[in-house]
Amino acid sequence: MSVCGDTLAQHEVAGFKIGVGFAYSKCRHCECNFEDMQEQFNEDLFVKRTMASHNRQCNDIEKANTDFLKDNLKMTYGINGRSKLTEFPHFDIINQTPQDIMHVILEDVAPYEIKCVYLKHLVLSGHMDAFNSAIICFPYSPVDARDKPCPISVNTLSSNNNKLKQSAGQMLVLLKILPFLIDKLGENDYTQMLLKLLEIVKILFSSIIALSTLSRLKLLIEHHLKHFKHLFPDANIIPKQHYLLHLPSQIKALGPTVRHVYAL
Template identity: 30%
Template sequence: MHRAEAQLSTSENVGLLRTKDNYQMDVNAQDLPNTGVRSDSPLNKIHHYHVTQNFAPDIMHDLLEGVCPLELKLVVKALIDKRLFNINLLNSRLVSFNYGSGDNQNKPCIFSASSMTNPDGAPGQNAAQMWCLIRHFPLMMGDLVPEDDEHWELLILLLKCMDIIFSPVISRGDTVYLKHLIQDHHQHFLELFGNARQLKPKHHHMIHYPMAIQKLGPLTRFWAMRFEAKHNFSRRLSHIVCNFQNIAKTLAYRNQMLLCYNLLSQLSLVGDEVEIGPGSSVLVASITDSDVVHIRLRLGLYDEVFIVQTLNQIYYSRRVYNLIHTDWIGHCGIPGSMV
């Protein structure tokens, strides 16, 4: 598909999908402006592999570092221009919002006035922060926006698409529904911003998601989020050591040392050691469902136990703990004195 057509396309055209035959014709044509192919890919030399049969997209870069930052800034700017709220109120709610224990480590950064004037600039959030922000944004600011606001509708359509795209289990019927959701979203985007901008290439990638899911399964199995997390250690280290001669050797050596340290220090890999975090001593009678704890662990109601929030570096909130602690204790076989 030509770039000019892709910028306005809202649905997949099966007749234009690349195959081995038409790809080779474009390679032989040597006409980059019209075919989009400069030369044959070196990856095609791999046995049983061809680039036209690789359907795995990267939803982290496409959505969390592409479509989401752009559309969120466009929508926020439009709502601010409508005087529904201002950037100071938005930032105050970002800072004071309760993200919960699951997203506490991924709190988003505040918005700057310059980011509103340049939506295509740097997102200002990393992928995890953007995922946290866009999921919670309707809860933060929804009470200030009318339900029938057209810019707000664009954000809701994007979130509906992401609910399916990021789902760990997807049915075939969900992919059909996703196809229509993406089409509605892209059409609505062009209706709102078509005079000033067109669809980005990462918007176009979304059109092929239903087909990719049908061929591969949930796309979270193929995204780059875990690779980025793994590379974070090397990226930070490269700024610290300031080695400009052989940075690859330095990073390889440091990663080897980190692996050795983890293997030697993590006794839980070879034993049953339990690492307990900070906590407090309480009476069994003061615990929720104390009668269940009394029976299951054979403790007296006035026996003293030590309650912790972290176990083996995993944080357990009090609400979840009160619901599952009895079954969890029985399953792990933790002694009553270490509850």
């Protein structure tokens, strides 16, 4: 058994901090802090959470004798409290609450990274209008036409969030046509970064994944995030990008991530 769903709902039901923005530990899989998240892109370099460590931390919170200490521990551990799910026999809330790629990829990682490329490359190189025209004029299949992506407006780019104002379905279509759109831009560091993202997405959306592919996926994710940080040194690695590091282990334990999608 595993619990799927969006990140906020999963964090709520599993007793982790719902919005990880102010939590010191920002991940329900490992005990990473913000600084480590910006610099380390290999899962093996992080201390993994386990049910034993989780229970210890819940005990610490419950034993805290002042509200101040309790709140501090909650913030440090990134835990709100002991979840009811821990009472289920043999249920492991660390390993059986998988990340959902619809939320991780389509609602956060892909829009965020494409927005960075728009802001730092397409706008500055004068390709933004041509890129948007290519989105409008692309010969979509009848199925994809139902989720035709919107061109990216200046308002969307200037908004203070990581979103591109596309639904998950539109984002999926945008990713499908992205190789054709960036082909017109010629090869450069930015288009290479997006092509690597697509390689990762292709594996994550595959219904069958060989074990040997998992080693490649782990390396691809590590190199991709290093490349992203190199291209955008002022942009933060957001928690959803960090969650990518844990997906190869998730696939090894629970099977292809496309089967962990709650609703698509």
